[in-house]
Amino acid sequence: HKFVMASNDQAGSWIEFFSITTGLHVASVPTCASPYLLDYAPHREELWVHCWTSDDEDKPGHIDIISTAALGLDHKEFAIDTIGSHGHGDVVVDASIPNLALGFTLDNNHIFHLDVHTREVIDSTEVEKASGFYRSSFSPVNRHLYARAYVCCTCGNEGDDLASCGRGGSRPITVKAGPSAINGEPTAGNGTCGHGCEGSAADVIGVVEYDPLS
Numbered sequence: 001h002k003f004v005m006a007s008n009d010q011a012g013s014w015i016e017f018f019s020i021t022t023g024l025h026v027a028s029v030p031t032c033a034s035p036y037l038l039d040y041a042p043h044r045e046e047l048w049v050h051c052w053t054s055d056d057e058d059k060p061g062h063i064d065i066i067s068t069a070a071l072g073l074d075h076k077e078f079a080i081d082t083i084g085s086h087g088h089g090d091v092v093v094d095a096s097i098p099n100l101a102l103g104f105t106l107d108n109n110h111i112f113h114l115d116v117h118t119r120e121v122i123d124s125t126e127v128e129k130a131s132g133f134y135r136s137s138f139s140p141v142n143r144h145l146y147a148r149a150y151v152c153c154t155c156g157n158e159g160d161d162l163a164s165c166g167r168g169g170s171r172p173i174t175v176k177a178g179p180s181a182i183n184g185e186p187t188a189g190n191g192t193c194g195h196g197c198e199g200s201a202a203d204v205i206g207v208v209e210y211d212p213l214s
Contacts, residue, residue, distance in 0.1 A: 003068060005047055007035035015049060015066060031064045032077050036088070043095035044116065045069045050091045050103070063091055063103060065119065078119045080112045081105055088134055088194075096140040102212055104133035106150055106194045111210055127208055129177040131193045145210040152193035153202035154180045162200040165192050178202030 003026065004018040013033050017026040032051035039048045049064040065075040080089075080103040089105030093116065101114040103121075109130040113123035127133075130149040137146045152173040153161035161180050170190040175181050178201045180189065197203055 001042065001045065001068065005038060005040065005068075007031075007038055007049065009034050013051070015047065017068075017071065027071050029066055029071055031066065032062055035064070037090045039091055039093050040068075041093040041095070041116075043098060044093070046093075048091045048093050048101060050089055052088055062089075063114075063119075076119060080114065080121055081108045081110070089132075090134060090136055092136060092138045092145060094138050094140050094143075096143045097212060100212060102136075102138070102145055104136075104147065106132035106134050108132055111145070111147065111208075111212075113212060125210070127205075129181075130205055130208070131176070131197075133208075134194075143211070143213060145208075145212060147208050147210060149205035149208050150194045151175075151177045151197050151200075151202045151205060152191060153178065153197035153200040154189045154191040155196070155200070156190070161191070161202040162197060166196040168192055168196060175202060177204050 004020055006016045008014045008016050013031050013035050014028045015031050019026055031049050034052035035049050037050045045068045047066045051062040062079055064077045067073045092102040101116050103112045103114050110124040110126050112121050115122045131152045132150045133147045135148040152175050155162035155165040156170050161178055173191045173193055174186050174188050176186045
């Protein structure tokens with residue numbers, strides 16, 4: 001309606017607001033730590049912010065909501081899940097599902113239903129062979145979420161799902177998809193999860209089409 005908005009984690013954690021008509025900087029609004037992906041809800045005049053980590057014990061959340069009608073109004077931050085090694089994730093709001101928001105992280109294989117009024121997790125759906133979710137798109141036409149499923153994979157040794165474990169190295173993981181999941185059953189080993197497994201032999205799920213209303 002009025003603003004162009006951008007996340008900024010330089011010298012703090014901020015959402016920068018610029019006038020959509022003049023381009024002038026309007027405000028720097030503090031938010032949860034390491035803000036990254038944003039989704040604007042025009043039907044609510046709210047900006048939903050997904051952060052990679054929480055501020056402190058008093059503010060355990062990694063989703064913040066900023067009212068674009070009252071920039072000084074401080075909403076309570078909240079968490080969709082305990083933040084693990086990857087707080088990376090996203091939150092989706094859309095006028096076609098006006099009472100719901102959808103949230104997810106790379107560390108959890110659930111798609112969470114969030115009540116936009118109470119700011120609480122009210123339901124979730126598990127995608128069994130996935131390790132988490134990050135990139136997504138929502139269609140207001142059929143009211144479905146399309147979410148890229150991430151997996152865990154073995155790496156670094158001959159015959160593994162992936163030749164190299166990448167910059168993060170390997171760690172104990174449970175592989176639930178691909179050839180390292182023995183007879184389709186989860187198996188423990190050393191490897192990695194998330195972005196590093198894209199294109200590996202374990203990356204067999206692809207995109208999940210999800211109907212949040214049913």
